[in-house]
Amino acid sequence: MRFGAVLRLLTAALLLTFAAAVAVPALAQQQVNPTAQAVQERQFLDALKNNPQAELQGRISIPDQRAATLERPAGRDWRAFHQGTMLRITAIGILGMLAVLVAFYLIRGRVRTEAGPAGRTLTRFNGFERFMHWLTAACFILLALSGLNVTVGKHLLLPLVGPQAFTNLSVAAKWAHNFLAWPFMLGIALMFVVWIKDNIPNMVDIRWFLAGGGIVGKGHPPAQRFNGGQKALFWVVVLGGAALSVSGFFLIFPALAGGVLNLQFWNVVHGIVSVLIIAAILGHIYIGTIGMEGAFDAMGSGEVDLNWAKAHHSLWVEEEMRKGQVAPGGPRLQPAE
Numbered sequence: 001m002r003f004g005a006v007l008r009l010l011t012a013a014l015l016l017t018f019a020a021a022v023a024v025p026a027l028a029q030q031q032v033n034p035t036a037q038a039v040q041e042r043q044f045l046d047a048l049k050n051n052p053q054a055e056l057q058g059r060i061s062i063p064d065q066r067a068a069t070l071e072r073p074a075g076r077d078w079r080a081f082h083q084g085t086m087l088r089i090t091a092i093g094i095l096g097m098l099a100v101l102v103a104f105y106l107i108r109g110r111v112r113t114e115a116g117p118a119g120r121t122l123t124r125f126n127g128f129e130r131f132m133h134w135l136t137a138a139c140f141i142l143l144a145l146s147g148l149n150v151t152v153g154k155h156l157l158l159p160l161v162g163p164q165a166f167t168n169l170s171v172a173a174k175w176a177h178n179f180l181a182w183p184f185m186l187g188i189a190l191m192f193v194v195w196i197k198d199n200i201p202n203m204v205d206i207r208w209f210l211a212g213g214g215i216v217g218k219g220h221p222p223a224q225r226f227n228g229g230q231k232a233l234f235w236v237v238v239l240g241g242a243a244l245s246v247s248g249f250f251l252i253f254p255a256l257a258g259g260v261l262n263l264q265f266w267n268v269v270h271g272i273v274s275v276l277i278i279a280a281i282l283g284h285i286y287i288g289t290i291g292m293e294g295a296f297d298a299m300g301s302g303e304v305d306l307n308w309a310k311a312h313h314s315l316w317v318e319e320e321m322r323k324g325q326v327a328p329g330g331p332r333l334q335p336a337e
C-alpha cells in the first residue's frame with residue numbers, strides 16, 4: 001500500500017513536471033508572440049502618425065513623467081533623418097564643393113594680378129580686423145571638424161583608428177565643440193559690427209555679378225571694399241552663424257528648448273546650416289589661398305599690393321585715395337580693367 005501511494009505521488013509529480021514543461025514555452029510564446037506585437041505596434045504608430053505631437057504613454061511610478069513615453073513617431077523620423085538624410089546632405093555638400101573647386105582650378109587656374117606688383121602697398125585690414133577674422137576662422141575649423149565627427153565619424157574615423165582612440169577623440173571633440181562655440185559667436189558678432197557698413201548690397205554688386213565677378217570671363221568689374229561675392233559670404237556667415245548659435249545654444253542646454261520635438265527641430269537646423277556654411281567657407285578658403293594671387297596678404301600682413309587692390313577693388317582704392325590713405329606720388333589710378 002505504502003509503495004502504491006509513493007508510486008502514485010511520483011507519477012503525479014512526473015505528470016506535473018511534464019505539464020509545466022509544456023505549458024511554460026506555450027505561455028512564453030503567447031507573451032512574446034512577435035507577429036501579434038508587431039501588428040499592434042504598427043497600429044499604434046499609424047494612429048499616432050498624423051499628429052507630430054502625438055506620443056504613446058505608459059504608466060510609471062517615478063516622478064519624471066517624461067520616462068512614461070513609450071512611442072513617439074517623430075523620434076523615429078528624426079533618427080532616420082540623422083542617420084540617413086543628414087549623411088547624404090553632408091556628403092553632397094562637402095564633396096560636391098571640393099569637386100567644383102578642383103574643376104574650377106583645373107579650368108580657370110589661379111587668378112593672377114595681370115599688371116604685376118606695383119611695389120607699393122596699402123592697408124586692407126587693421127590688426128583688430130585680422131584678430132577677429134582669425135579668431136572666428138580658427139574656432140570655425142575646429143567646430144567644423146568636431147561637428148562632422150558626430151555625423152560621419154563612425155563611418156570614416158572609427159574604422160581607421162579603432163574604438164578606443166575613436167572614443168577618446170570623440171570625447172575631446174565634444175568638449176572642444178561645446179567650448180569653442182562661445183569665442184566663435186563672439187567672432188561672428190564682432191565681424192557683424194565692424195564690417196556691416198561695407199556689406200550693404202547695392203547696384204555695384206549687381207553689376208559685379210552680371211559681369212562674372214572677374215572670376216568667370218575676362219577683366220575685373222569695379223568693386224567697393226567688398227565685392228558682391230564677398231558681401232554674399234558675409235551674410236551667409238552672419239545669418240548662418242546666428243542660426244548655428246541659436247540652435248547650438250539649445251543643443252547645449254536642452255532643458256531650455258521647450259520639449260524634445262523642439263530639440264529635434266534645432267538639431268536639424270544645426271546640421272543643415274553647418275553643411276551650407278562649411279561648403280561656402282571651403283570656397284572662401286580656396287579663393288583666399290591658392291585661388292587668387294595676392295589675396296592671402298590681406299589677412300596675413302594686412303597690406304595688399306596697390307595693383308592687386310586696383311584690379312579687385314577699384315572703387316575702394318579711389319575712396320582710400322580721396323581719404324588720403326594712399327600716399328600721393330604713387331602710380332596714377334588706372335581703370336580697373
Ligand code: HEM
Binds near residue numbers: 296299
Ligand atoms: C583657413 C581659413 C581661412 C582663410 C585662409 C581665409 C582667408 C581670408 C582672406 C584672404 C580674406 C580677405 C579677402 C580680401 O581681402 O578681399 C578673408 C576675408 C573674410 N573671411 Fe576668411 N579665411 C578663412 C576662414 C574664414 C572663416 C572660417 C570665416 C567665417 C566663418 C571667414 C570669414 C571671412 C569674412 C566674412 C571675410 C570678409 C569678406 C570676404 O573677404 O569674403 N574666413 N578671409
